[in-house]
Amino acid sequence: MSEMISLEEARALVLSHVRPLPVETVPVLEAVGRVAAADLASDIDIAPFAHSAMDGFAVRASELAEASPESPVELDVIAEVAAGDVFEGVIGAGQCVRIMTGAPLPADADAVVKYEVVNAVSGDGKPGSRVAFRAPADARANVREAGEEARAGEVVVGRGEVVGTAGVGFLASCGITEMPTYRRPRVAVIAIGSELVAPTEVPAPGKIRNSNSYALAACAQAAGAVPVVLPIVEDTHEALAAAVRDAAASYDFVVTSGGASNGDFDFIKPVVEELGQLLMTTVNMRPGKAQTFGLVDGTPVFGLPGNPAAAYVGFEMIVRPALRKMQGFSRFERPVVKARLSTDAKKRDPRRIFLRSTLSKDEAGDYVVTPAKNQSSGLFGPIQRSNCMAILPEGLESRTAGSVVECVLLDVSEEIVL
Numbered sequence: 001m002s003e004m005i006s007l008e009e010a011r012a013l014v015l016s017h018v019r020p021l022p023v024e025t026v027p028v029l030e031a032v033g034r035v036a037a038a039d040l041a042s043d044i045d046i047a048p049f050a051h052s053a054m055d056g057f058a059v060r061a062s063e064l065a066e067a068s069p070e071s072p073v074e075l076d077v078i079a080e081v082a083a084g085d086v087f088e089g090v091i092g093a094g095q096c097v098r099i100m101t102g103a104p105l106p107a108d109a110d111a112v113v114k115y116e117v118v119n120a121v122s123g124d125g126k127p128g129s130r131v132a133f134r135a136p137a138d139a140r141a142n143v144r145e146a147g148e149e150a151r152a153g154e155v156v157v158g159r160g161e162v163v164g165t166a167g168v169g170f171l172a173s174c175g176i177t178e179m180p181t182y183r184r185p186r187v188a189v190i191a192i193g194s195e196l197v198a199p200t201e202v203p204a205p206g207k208i209r210n211s212n213s214y215a216l217a218a219c220a221q222a223a224g225a226v227p228v229v230l231p232i233v234e235d236t237h238e239a240l241a242a243a244v245r246d247a248a249a250s251y252d253f254v255v256t257s258g259g260a261s262n263g264d265f266d267f268i269k270p271v272v273e274e275l276g277q278l279l280m281t282t283v284n285m286r287p288g289k290a291q292t293f294g295l296v297d298g299t300p301v302f303g304l305p306g307n308p309a310a311a312y313v314g315f316e317m318i319v320r321p322a323l324r325k326m327q328g329f330s331r332f333e334r335p336v337v338k339a340r341l342s343t344d345a346k347k348r349d350p351r352r353i354f355l356r357s358t359l360s361k362d363e364a365g366d367y368v369v370t371p372a373k374n375q376s377s378g379l380f381g382p383i384q385r386s387n388c389m390a391i392l393p394e395g396l397e398s399r400t401a402g403s404v405v406e407c408v409l410l411d412v413s414e415e416i417v418l
């Protein structure tokens with residue numbers, strides 16, 4: 001189990017051990033960014049009736065066929081119909097109806113001419129006036145048709161579709177106020193390390209603040225999960241075994257950080273092996289080689305490395321896809337763009353390297369990427385100031401300034417294709 005596997009293998013392995021969680025029904029406002037767990041159908045036609053797209057006059061287009069600036073066609077305005085009203089009268093020859101945007105198209109009319117191109121011959125354009133049309137109108141001009149967007153019973157959001165902010169409005173128009181979706185995974189976040197103290201404390205000599213739990217909880221939340229930061233666990237086999245056993249029994253996913261390497265006080269691997277099945281220990285990437293994965297009582301347990309950047313990259317590249325799959329998502333790749341390196345990038349380690357970097361555009365509009373000067377895996381600051389990770393593939397080939405590398409965009413949804 002000390003075998004080093006590729007990032008792709010690691011991701012596939014973890015994904016193969018998780019599945020979408022049970023379905024819950026949420027109000028549509030809480031469905032934003034979530035996956036529909038069933039086909040959703042409209043109860044009515046959308047739009048429910050043909051209506052005007054303009055404030056103007058509802059006409060029979062055939063009556064205006066000969067209209068021109070030289071010989072305008074004049075019609076009598078016999079009524080006015082506002083949005084929310086219905087005109088149920090008859091429009092006879094030589095007549096039209098003043099109509100507002102959103103009002104149902106009268107049965108006898110087949111086009112709407114907007115105010116701006118109509119002149120009053122007598123009156124002010126309201127009922128009782130006579131108005132002149134100086135151009136023909138196409139049949140159905142300025143008419144939004146019934147059922148233009150959907151027919152009653154038609155599926156408007158399919159199973160597996162991610163609902164966006166506009167989608168919430170679309171569902172509302174279709175009479176759908178609740179949506180079945182996959183439950184958000186509850187994620188236990190456990191920091192391992194006898195050196196760790198809470199961020200509220202000023203660390204005594206030899207101690208440091210637990211920052212990983214907060215970054216990882218934030219990452220879990222950003223992935224749509226519900227994180228719970230559990231107490232720090234000291235570096236003993238017994239303490240860690242108890243914490244992992246309890247967490248695995250109560251949560252959908254357990255994420256630990258620290259104690260993942262081969263030091264005298266690194267216990268996550270033996271603990272997972274003892275409590276369940278150890279499935280993975282090392283991944284060919286940097287930062288973050290020591291990535292432990294296994295199952296405890298069927299619950300996925302992921303042991304991230306202790307170094308902050310290594311924990312962060314492991315979460316982003318492997319844990320996040322798993323948490324997304326549990327919520328029914330099917331896209332797991334963050335958008336990647338190609339960019340020219342602004343500086344040389346030496347490759348001294350054959351692992352795939354993720355350089356925390358800043359992506360920008362030059363004057364020509366082409367992407368340029370600048371790796372953070374300090375690539376220490378012990379730091380969160382360079383990631384806070386980065387917007388991507390530039391990838392140096394496996395091997396020892398260094399890159400010179402100007403060479404093109406792929407960059408994974410941070411904090412950009414997998415649903416976006418660039």
Ligand SMILES: Nc1nc2c(c(=O)[nH]1)N[C@H]1C(S)=C(S)[C@@H](COP(=O)(O)OP(=O)(O)OC[C@H]3O[C@@H](n4cnc5c(N)ncnc54)[C@H](O)[C@@H]3O)O[C@H]1N2
Nearest residue numbers: 191193210211212213258259260261266290305306307310
């Ligand atoms: N002999 C070797 N030693 C190490 C190797 C190696 O290959 N051979 N790899 C190094 C790398 S790279 C990493 S990453 C770490 C991974 O090991 P651990 O997961 O056991 O990490 P720890 O030793 O527990 O911690 C590493 C570092 O990170 C700090 N840390 C831990 N937890 C937190 C936290 N919650 N918040 C903030 N900082 C944390 C910890 O104090 C250490 O400084 O192993 C290397 N060693």
Ligand code: MOO
Nearest residue numbers: 287288289310377
């Ligand atoms: O796992 Mo370490 O860099 O590779 O931080």
